[in-house]
Amino acid sequence: MTSTDVPPVTGEAPVARTPASVTLGLLRTMRPKQWVKNVLVLAAPFTSGDLFTGRAVLQLAVAFVAFSLAASAIYLVNDAKDVEADRVHPKKRHRPIAAGIVPAQLAFALAVVLALAALGLSLLATWQLLVLIAVYLAVQLGYCFGLKHQPVLDICIVASGFLLRAVAGGLATGIPLSQAFLLCAGFGSLFMVAGKRYAEMMLAERTGAKIRKSLEAYSASYLRFVWALSATVLIMNYCLWAFEIREEHHNTAWSTISIVPFVVAVLRYSVDVDSGNGGAPDEIALRDRVLQVLALVWVATLTLAVYTV
Template sequence: MAYLTLLRPKDWAKNLFLFIPLFFSGDFFHWDLYPRLILGFIAFSLVASSIYIINDYRDIEDDKKHPEKKSRPLASGKVSKPAALIICVLLLITGFAIAFFIRDKFLFVLGIYFILNLAYSFGLKTIPILDIIIVAIGFVLRIKSGAVIAMIGLTEWLNIMVFLLALFMAIGKRRDDVLLKLSSGTDMRKSIKGYNLEFLNVVLALVCAVIVVAYFMYTMSPDVIRRMGTYRLYYTCLFVLAGILRYLQIIFVHSAAGSPTRILYKDRFIQISILLWITSFYLIIYMKDVTLFQ
């Protein structure tokens, strides 16, 4: 179990972003695209897990001070350092081999993701602001990978919204780290010295506002309306707003930001908001010929 935990399979949910371009393009039911996308998901997950191992390897001492991270396989000693490195190499070889089999452009994007995150693990994560920007770029590279694999276009609006959403969640997690520092007196990560609660509260509110505005502009963009064949996408703004407000409530009221992935797994309100957003988007895009949506 410790070896499986080392791979952080729960964080593989982030790699579902590879399927987002397919959904937004209106080609969600082109089943012939799925085998390669699923393989791409596997390849991305394997490479991402190798990065997690490298990151945990370098952060063993810092993780031992963290109330939750101290139970990670390397920090707790359940997995030895040599074993972790061997697993890391095997993951990299397998992940990049699958990517090469799928498409050379996907291999290129995955390579950029790996190099960027390697640089992150070896020092860039200690630089405030740059650390959260790199995290957000990682999500943009995920949707870029999905578009490359499926060979479909990717609008600038989708890139912007994914980047902003990922940035928003990364800021929320940094805020949680600041709260831990205030309660324990210990820095949970080196970059946290460049943040304080007041700064993160302001930035969080700012990015939140930009996300909402960007999504509204996306749904009402003439180009998007033309491509989608409907002007009713703005109906979905309700669920985006509800999800963001709930996340803000978790951060500001409950002070329990933590991992965005964990919140997604546990919070029913956000889960329902996402489900309703997906459902409404599906009905508007894929059933626009039904009288109700004409």
Template structure:
């Protein structure tokens, strides 16, 4: 196999498409009026890269551990290690390098941010080994990972984060995690995917009730966040985007039977993508005009 093919396999193994989740690191930069601060922008970008590299090291570890089982899965069998095209030792070596670079560089720049990365890595390893099989805790751990991204984004540029900001991040993350579990359960009941052990403890009515609670709480929390945002109270004009985005995602989950991969929905559903773009533009304009 040529060197170009190996590089492409390694790139695929990193799952760069999943890195879209790490854009939450930029939230603190956006809401703290730091967009014109070049140093803050660079630090946020550094945070995004290190979170992405750390996440990729976790993906490598998961794929290495599950490579035998993945070979019997209709989709996962095409993953680089499961397919036999990528040497597992080479992949593990890359994962160690990425994790080492992320932790060492972040330690040199900001020790608190390094701690956040370390907690993120350890939590995800525990999730992979055991916690993903514990009902309710599994979706809470997924949400915790997003909260760590939001906190890390604030710490790396040394700005305070409000409780309402973190609550919004946590609730939105729970909303996406519950939607993911519902999608997996739906496919499992239709015998179209492998069966997760934890799905035995869930039911569609239960997940629908959780979705109703969390989606309502997310909208209310975001509204309170904008109303208490001080000089940027005009962020309240972005509430319709948040409501529509949540309603659209609920439509995709319940009607279109999607929601298994939020990052995939973001790029494939035009309505969600346009809503996210309009929301981001609106926030930038509002914070710029009323700074």
């Protein structure tokens, strides 16, 4: 075995480590497909009617890129930290670090560079965004180094990642965030995360597949309770937010009408989750055509509510 070959997972051939394979492996570990989550930074400016102003566009671009860099840094740390556990996992063992393509030390080093770049870039928008990115990195690092195994804390931390993205758009552009918006973002995030965990548990019970360690502390009934509670609070606060938008934007009825596709979309998403076949929220959204249509109708009604006189 040459010096560029890495001991593989038991039963597999040695992995040749080349500059090209390492570069590609680092890019895969950074999970660029997950950057789509960062469109949540557009939520607050969109609903306030300030999305298309020149200054807001630049600041939101900064927030999007900063969150992308910060998230990729966390993915690198997570995979490097869990390399030994991933090597015995049927799917995760094919991740670049677990497969021996990317050295763990290199992943840690790049994570530091990306985290510093995210912090520096965020300062181009506002100092408040810098603080938010720092909080995001601290919370997510805590998750990587042990909190992921703590019941309740694990789902709350994952949900906070979505919430902080939504808050970032407001901080980057100086737009005040309403209480109803924050509650929708927070409980919407918890709804998706609890639903994902519930679907994982249902799939494990049906197929006998191994579940993540944190799920061992939960029961299906508890996750279903959290999921249902989050959906209830989410829908209630969205209705209040819709009425709030109606008062702020010319008393139009479109924001009230948007409640219909929103509620139906929540119910449709719940069907996917309850089947036990639901994966990550982005995977469900890309697979369910009906859910996509409902989302488009919802966005259309909100656009009419905010951007028409």
